Amino acid sequence: MKINDFPSISVVGATGAVGKICLDILNERNYPIEKINLFASSRSAGKKIIYNNNELIVKEATKNAFDESDVVFISADSNVSLELAPSAVNSGALVIDDGSAFRMKEDVPLVVPEVNENDIKTHNGIISIPNCTTTPLVMAVHNLRKLSKINRIQATTYQAVSGSGSMAVSELHDQTMSIINNDEIIKSVYPHQIAFSLIPQVDEFMPDGYTKEEHKMINETKKILHDNNLKISATCVRVPIYYCHSEVISVDFEDEINLKDIINVFKSASGIKLIDNGLNENYPTPSFVQGKDDIYIGRIRKDSSNNKGISFWIVSDNLRKGAALNAIQIMDSALKLGKIPKFR
Numbered sequence: 001m002k003i004n005d006f007p008s009i010s011v012v013g014a015t016g017a018v019g020k021i022c023l024d025i026l027n028e029r030n031y032p033i034e035k036i037n038l039f040a041s042s043r044s045a046g047k048k049i050i051y052n053n054n055e056l057i058v059k060e061a062t063k064n065a066f067d068e069s070d071v072v073f074i075s076a077d078s079n080v081s082l083e084l085a086p087s088a089v090n091s092g093a094l095v096i097d098d099g100s101a102f103r104m105k106e107d108v109p110l111v112v113p114e115v116n117e118n119d120i121k122t123h124n125g126i127i128s129i130p131n132c133t134t135t136p137l138v139m140a141v142h143n144l145r146k147l148s149k150i151n152r153i154q155a156t157t158y159q160a161v162s163g164s165g166s167m168a169v170s171e172l173h174d175q176t177m178s179i180i181n182n183d184e185i186i187k188s189v190y191p192h193q194i195a196f197s198l199i200p201q202v203d204e205f206m207p208d209g210y211t212k213e214e215h216k217m218i219n220e221t222k223k224i225l226h227d228n229n230l231k232i233s234a235t236c237v238r239v240p241i242y243y244c245h246s247e248v249i250s251v252d253f254e255d256e257i258n259l260k261d262i263i264n265v266f267k268s269a270s271g272i273k274l275i276d277n278g279l280n281e282n283y284p285t286p287s288f289v290q291g292k293d294d295i296y297i298g299r300i301r302k303d304s305s306n307n308k309g310i311s312f313w314i315v316s317d318n319l320r321k322g323a324a325l326n327a328i329q330i331m332d333s334a335l336k337l338g339k340i341p342k343f344r
């Protein structure tokens with residue numbers, strides 16, 4: 001590809017957990033450095049980031065910073081997205097937003113390309129990526145729906161601390177060292193100790209007893225699958241590991257489904273790999289999946305309490321397919337579909 005075949009991109013939040021992986025993925029793809037601009041808050045302005053053995057300077061993200069950009073990836077918090085995305089859109093750029101600010105807005109497609117790539121065609125300047133637990137869930141369920149109508153889904157998650165950003169990774173490290181050294185444990189990101197423990201709360205609680213993260217999983221899944229009547233429940237748990245989110249999914253079908261058909265549908269699915277041989281203790285783990293692009297599924301079995309149900313285990317790298325990779329794949333799809341406004 002020639003240099004002008006690459007859209008000019010801006011990465012807002014380049015110093016954060018997702019931003020760093022975004023740059024790793026661009027580097028893996030030999031994305032030309034001349035086509036990349038990095039932004040973060042004023043705190044990081046002037047910082048140097050090494051990209052493909054060259055230095056890129058981080059600039060402060062301001063409303064008029066995106067005039068030269070074809071695509072703006074925003075991986076910061078929701079307030080930053082709400083402030084910067086409209087002016088980036090006004091300048092003609094396509095915004096691909098990693099946060100939750102726009103996900104449930106009717107005129108903003110929420111996209112996992114393997115599932116609903118065509119929704120990209122309806123964008124009005126902003127495309128959102130789903131929450132990092134929603135993405136692997138919809139990838140699995142989208143394929144299972146090819147076999148039978150699904151009556152109910154239950155999901156339980158085991159979420160790594162990097163899902164809360166780079167400060168949470170430091171908190172797990174610091175608390176672990178404090179426990180080993182018998183020092184005082186300091187809590188700032190999470191309300192409870194996370195090192196050597198679990199926290200059955202991801203994001204804030206809602207009046208119905210669910211957390212916002214659980215609401216996101218439920219509502220985003222319905223939006224991506226275009227099925228408001230889908231019955232789905234979720235429990236989200238934070239676990240003391242750095243990278244990769246795992247999920248136990250139970251699905252009740254309308255019909256009785258053969259396990260072989262389930263395995264075959266996953267085997268032929270794009271973006272999914274199977275490691276499923278429990279008898280040989282073969283199943284995906286976070287330490288194995290870290291750094292990988294695909295989501296991994298294992299422990300597929302019939303639900304012993306329901307002959308029309310199955311349960312299985314998914315592991316996915318929350319910073320890759322759960323965030324940066326999905327965003328970059330959305331850019332690829334938008335390019336293919338001619339839906340990057342300044343770059344047709």
Ligand SMILES: NC(=O)c1ccc[n+]([C@@H]2O[C@H](COP(=O)([O-])OP(=O)(O)OC[C@H]3O[C@@H](n4cnc5c(N)ncnc54)[C@H](OP(=O)(O)O)[C@@H]3O)[C@@H](O)[C@H]2O)c1
Nearest residue numbers: 013015016017018040041044075076098099163165166323
């Ligand atoms: N982590 C995940 O697994 C994951 C998955 C899916 C989606 N997301 C979403 O991705 C976004 C980023 O998450 P993260 O985990 O990368 O967080 P993070 O590690 O805390 O990084 C936040 C980034 O935002 C930048 N930032 C903060 N205030 C800013 C401002 N006023 N203007 C411009 N940049 C600003 C920070 O820059 P400074 O260095 O200057 O502070 C930093 O680069 C969030 O919306 C999150 O919900 C995360």
